Amino acid sequence: MSSLYVETTDGLRLAVTDFGSPGDTRPTLVCVHGYPDNSSNWLPLVRILGGELRIVTYDVRGHGSSQAPATREGYLIEQLNADLEAVIDAVSPSAPVHLLGHDWGSTQTWEAVAGNVPSERIASFTSISGPSLDQTGAWLRTPGRTARGVLARLKQGAESTYIGFFQTPLLPELAWRSGILDRIVGGSAVDRTRADRINGLELYRANAIARMVHPRPGPVDVPVQVIVPSRDAYVSRALATEAPGPYVADLTVREVDGSHWVAAEHPERIAPLVRDFVLSRG
Numbered sequence: 001m002s003s004l005y006v007e008t009t010d011g012l013r014l015a016v017t018d019f020g021s022p023g024d025t026r027p028t029l030v031c032v033h034g035y036p037d038n039s040s041n042w043l044p045l046v047r048i049l050g051g052e053l054r055i056v057t058y059d060v061r062g063h064g065s066s067q068a069p070a071t072r073e074g075y076l077i078e079q080l081n082a083d084l085e086a087v088i089d090a091v092s093p094s095a096p097v098h099l100l101g102h103d104w105g106s107t108q109t110w111e112a113v114a115g116n117v118p119s120e121r122i123a124s125f126t127s128i129s130g131p132s133l134d135q136t137g138a139w140l141r142t143p144g145r146t147a148r149g150v151l152a153r154l155k156q157g158a159e160s161t162y163i164g165f166f167q168t169p170l171l172p173e174l175a176w177r178s179g180i181l182d183r184i185v186g187g188s189a190v191d192r193t194r195a196d197r198i199n200g201l202e203l204y205r206a207n208a209i210a211r212m213v214h215p216r217p218g219p220v221d222v223p224v225q226v227i228v229p230s231r232d233a234y235v236s237r238a239l240a241t242e243a244p245g246p247y248v249a250d251l252t253v254r255e256v257d258g259s260h261w262v263a264a265e266h267p268e269r270i271a272p273l274v275r276d277f278v279l280s281r282g
Contacts, residue, residue, distance in 0.1 A: 003140040006090045009082045010074065015039070018091055019046050027123070027185070027278050028054045032084065034103020035200040036176075038064030039140035039263075039279055040191045041102065042269040053098075056091045060105065062199030077133075081116035088121050094125040098278045102198060102263050104203050106130025114218040114247070124281040126225040126274055129260050131243055132209060137215030138244040149191035152238035154241045166204040171200055181206055181227045186261060222233040223250040225277045227270060229258040252277065 002022075005013040020026065029049070039057040046055050061083060062075065069075060078280035088097050099122060100108065101109040110132030113125045140153055158174040166172050175181045176181050176197040228240045256269045257264060263270050 004090070006058070006083075006086050008079075008086055010069065010079065010138075012061055012067040012069060012085055014058050014061065014067075014087065015089065016056065016058040016087055018054070018056050019050050019244070020056070023169055024054045026052070026054045027282070028056060028097040028280060029089070029274070030084070030097045030099055031055060031057045032099065032101040032105030032109050033201055034101070034105045034107075036185070036192055036197040037103070038105060038192065038196050040064070040102075041264050044264055045274070046136070048271040052275055053278060054085070056097075060108075060222045062202065063196045064193070068195070068199050072202050076209070077108050077111050077207050080203075081112040084109065084112050085106075085117045085121065088117070096121050098123050098281065099125045100128075100274060101125070101130055102128045103130045103260070104200070107133060108203075110135065110220075113220050113222040113224070114154070119166050119221050122264055124223045124225070124277060125220075126227060126277055128227045128263055128270065129229060129232050129240070131235060131239055132217060133211035134215040134217040135243040135247060136239060137212035138217050138223050138246075139239060140212070141215070151236075152242075153235060155269060156239045157238045159236060162234070163204055165255045166201055167209065172201050173263040186259065217247050220244070220248045223252070223277075223281050224248045225252040225254060225273065227273055228253065228255045229260060229262045230255060231258060232260045234260050252264060 002018045004016050006016050007013055031042045033039050039059045042057045050214055051057060059066035106127040107130040109125060110127065113122055224244065226240055226279060228237055244251055254273050258266050258269055
């Protein structure tokens with residue numbers, strides 16, 4: 001295992017951990033954590049898959065040991081994707097990598113595989129509980145052809161009300177500092193810091209409304225696996241499984257028993273799906 005820092009295009013340093021060894025020829029899996037987490041979210045999975053895959057994790061800007069940008073614009077998805085490309089180039093300069101994202105880590109990675117990172121640098125993408133904002137905006141605007149379809153969109157709208165709350169000034173920060181949001185959000189298996197909770201709000205403020213109001217989903221040529229937890233309180237099964245369909249040429253959907261935080265709480269349910277998908281895609 002080795003630790004390194006990767007410099008971003010705007011001069012920040014990202015903390016990266018390579019759980020492989022020198023000369024490692026196994027498939028490389030780069031893991032992108034979500035909000036309000038840091039890269040420690042992946043440690044339970046590393047313990048299971050570290051003997052079969054070369055796993056690389058990093059703290060997204062503003063989280064963990066990575067530096068935070070000075071302005072909200074520094075959290076735009078385009079910059080997050082540039083960060084991901086910098087990490088890929090640093091850890092695997094001559095071979096494509098496999099990507100695994102959870103929650104916001106998956107949300108930002110959807111745009112990477114839709115063209116923000118060259119497709120020849122990516123061998124596959126596994127998404128857990130983090131839909132594309134552009135695909136979500138398009139899906140919400142697609143009229144449900146049945147009563148069930150209409151209800152699915154209304155249900156997802158209700159489950160996404162927290163996004164509106166995160167847009168308000170000061171209140172989300174106060175809710176985190178008071179401990180209220182910790183009790184509501186859950187996912188206690190992850191070792192979060194105050195900076196993870198507070199800085200990550202800018203991910204939503206910089207991207208969510210603009211992209212969902214004016215969605216521009218693009219084609220995804222990279223093989224994608226969507227893992228759907230059965231008890232996800234924030235991403236409905238309908239959204240997770242239906243939204244990518246029109247845009248992903250090679251789409252695999254797998255369901256697992258678990259909550260939104262299943263990757264950290266029950267990594268043994270995630271690990272075989274990730275391993276098999278990675279190995280099947282070279």
